[in-house]
Amino acid sequence: MANIKELARMAGVSVATVSRxxxxxxxxxxxxxNAVEQAMKASNYQRNLNAVHLSKGKTMLIGVIVPFVNHPYFGLxxxxxxNEAVKNNYKLVLFQTNYEETREIEALEMLKHKQIxxxxxxxxxxxxxxxxxxxxxxxxxxxxxxxxxNMSSTFVDHYKSFSQxxxxxxxxxxxxIGYCLARNSGSNSRYREKAYEDFLKKINEPFVPDYVFYDCLYFEDGQTVIQRLIGMHSPPTALIVTNDQVAAGILVCCTEEDISVPDQLAILSFDNQPIAQVMNITxxxxxxxEIGKxxxxxxxNHRQVHHDELFVKMIERKTV
Amino acid sequence: MANIKELARMAGVSVATVSRxxxxxxxxxxxxxNAVEQAMKASNYQRNLNAVHLSKGKTMLIGVIVPFVNHPYFGLxxxxxxNEAVKNNYKLVLFQTNYEETREIEALEMLKHKQIxxxxxxxxxxxxxxxxxxxxxxxxxxxxxxxxxNMSSTFVDHYKSFSQxxxxxxxxxxxxIGYCLARNSGSNSRYREKAYEDFLKKINEPFVPDYVFYDCLYFEDGQTVIQRLIGMHSPPTALIVTNDQVAAGILVCCTEEDISVPDQLAILSFDNQPIAQVMNITxxxxxxxEIGKxxxxxxxNHRQVHHDELFVKMIERKTV
Structure with missing residues (x-):
């Protein structure tokens, strides 16, 4: 492929003219x-847009950090x-971190180096x-x-919604009441744990470590939850579950194990994904x-730092 | 932020020296x-990596075209x-097309302009x-x-696997036998339709248009399938389903509607996602x-064009 110098030579003009x-x-x-345009055509010249971005200082790329790409919560x-990026002619650069901090730093470095x-x-x-x-x-x-x-944010208040x-x-x-979480680090999990602690104090109930289930992310994790529950002398009568996928997994296992929902076990989950509608999950x-958008x-639109709180909504169905 | 000329001035050296x-x-x-390094430090100089990529001709970005990011098939x-990109220090630029051709062209244009x-x-x-x-x-x-x-490919033979x-x-x-598909365009769907046509000829059965269900992509689409099935005078006794999510949705609706699986309706799906294991779906x-990797x-590694066929595997469970 011809570069700008070769174009100038072919067209018999200066490099500055080609640039203009x-x-x-x-x-x-x-x-x-005309001479330059003919040379471009003859040599099948393509501008390297990195050069254009270099001069304009914009890449039209937005970086997105997610722990996994293939998960219902992060998927939504x-x-x-x-969807909103498409509307605004931006493309996404995806950083899958698997919760590793070094992957996050790589993304931050790309921001530093103007690649996004x-x-x-x-x-x-x-x-x-x-x-x-x-x-x-x-x-x-x-x-x-x-x-x-000093960073914009869109969020739901996880302390408030878990208390709700x-x-x-x-x-x-x-x-x-027991609960399932995705991981025991992460700020969202910490807010939920704090809400639980405060709730137990309020209703004067002791903390039972067995009632807490970590690493509940996917449908199949429901199996582990029910297995552990079956082994308990005094199991919880209700579970607050990470997301609808895990709740659906729990519900399917309850049917298999003849655990009646909600009589023996009430299930309340988060997200309201389509699976929750089909399986009648509260x-x-x-x-x-909306948060993603x-x-x-x-x-x-980053001239000013903005903070937008969005709100959760209780969808009452048949598992509580 | 200082550019390379300013660095040269600050360090009292030539631009060529800064570049070296x-x-x-x-x-x-x-x-x-030392002088250049001190100037870089003093001016908080950051290299614009677009400039580096420009000179090296590499961005370390790989474009990925998917119709939707939030779908179990494309998610996997x-x-x-x-996962493989992370191992090789590449990042992904995601193009969500919603099956629109113009979005695909945008991605192709980014390749043309050396942005990926x-x-x-x-x-x-x-x-x-x-x-x-x-x-x-x-x-x-x-x-x-x-x-x-003239393009490398990794694929399963959809004609062969649908025939299987x-x-x-x-x-x-x-x-x-009826079947569900994601959409009635797309080459994979065409292979499946052709396999169906040839199969009907072989067993000497007529084609029943009612037995074909389009737009079956998500869990909730199972509901529509069962609703249509209930209304039929002579429904199919078996369904081949787009993916495990739709099959799971169909299965849940069968339970609600007292349709016995596999006696009244056999269900065979594709993918073998975790939900198929938990719900015992064949x-x-x-x-x-593996295909993604x-x-x-x-x-x-594109010096040569490669074609790799991978193979499907029958997982027998309880829905056939």
Missing amino acids: VLNNHPYVSENKR LVEGIA DALIICSRNSPFSVVDDYTKYGPITLCEDSREK ALNYLHSKGHKK TLEIPLV NLLLQAI | VLNNHPYVSENKR LVEGIA DALIICSRNSPFSVVDDYTKYGPITLCEDSREK ALNYLHSKGHKK TLEIPLV NLLLQAI
Whole structure:
């Protein structure tokens, strides 16, 4: 492929003239413009857009950090981000971190090196202080409450929504309430644990470590939960579950094990994915697609730092 | 932020010397190297990696075309691609097309303009001839049989595997077999339709248009299938289903509607996702993660065009 020098040679003009033609500058004679355009055609010249981005300082790429691409929760978030990106002519660069901090740093470094215009962090592993260091290179948008920070955010209040779930189950007569979480680090999990602790104090119940189930992410994780539950002398009468997929897995296992839902075990989950509708699962709807859309808009309209709290909604069905 | 000229001025050296230091060239005196490094530090200089890519001609970005990011089938494919990309220090640029051809062209144009090093098309909408035009700009890898073309591919033979599914159901005594597909365009769907047509001829059964269900992609689509089935005078006794998610949705609706599986309706699906294991669904395993991994390797090791056929595997469970 010809470069700009060769084009100049072929067209019999200066490199500066070729550059002016490429950038649609005025003050190029009609003859010279034609000569350059013919040389471009003859040599099948393609502009290297990295060069164009270099001069304009924009890549039209937005980085998105997710722990896994193939998960219903992050799938819906990325769906919201991707749909809005398409509308605004942005493309997404996907960083799958598997919850590894070094992968997150790689993404932050790409922001630093101007390879992406902005970065959306759907699930953060690095400390706030580390991420904050990179805000000077470009906008960083978070999917968690960052009202104290110099980064825009779109979030639901996980303390508030988990408390809402607990109080709802309590109002239905439950005191022995267990819960499932994706992982025991992560800020969202910490908010949920704090809400649980405060709730137990309020209703004066002891903390039972057995009632907490970690690493519940996928449908198949429901199996492990029910296996552990069956082995308990005094199992919980209700479960708050990470997401609808895990709740669906639990529900299918309950049918197999003849555990009656909600009589023996009430199930309340999060997200309101289609599977929750089909299986009649009571759930707290998290507007994930809406959150994703808002995160993308914050990333591309970043003149001011914005914080948008969105709200969960109780969808009452048949598992509580 | 300082550019290379300012660095040169600050360090009291030539632009060429700064360039040599940035690119770790030898033949720079210790004094000059120190001066440049101090200037970089003082000015908080960051290399614009687009400039580096420009000179090296590599972006370390691989484009991935999918119709939707949030779908179990493409989710597993992208998982395979993403895991292998991480290992090889590549990042993914995601193009969600919603099956729109113009979105595909945008991705192809990014390849043309050197914004990505290679392109993986998980589901193609543009004609082969259009895609083929872009192979001169960089490697394009396809997730469908392209043995006649100048593009690498990793695929399963959908004609062969659909025939395998039909013959399996026939060996179990079924003659009235229906099937669900994602969409009625797309080359994979065409192979499946052709296999169905040939099978009907072979067993001398008529084609019943009612036995074909389109737009079956998600769990919730199972509901529509069962609703239509209930309304039929002579419903099929077996269904071959797009994927395990739709099969799971059908299975849940069968339970609600008191349709006995497999006695009244046998269900055979594709993929072997975890949900198929938990719900005991008989399925033809498609090695999606393996396919994704291979697609990425083909995209980055592209000196020769390769075609790799992978094979489905019958997983017998309780729905046939």
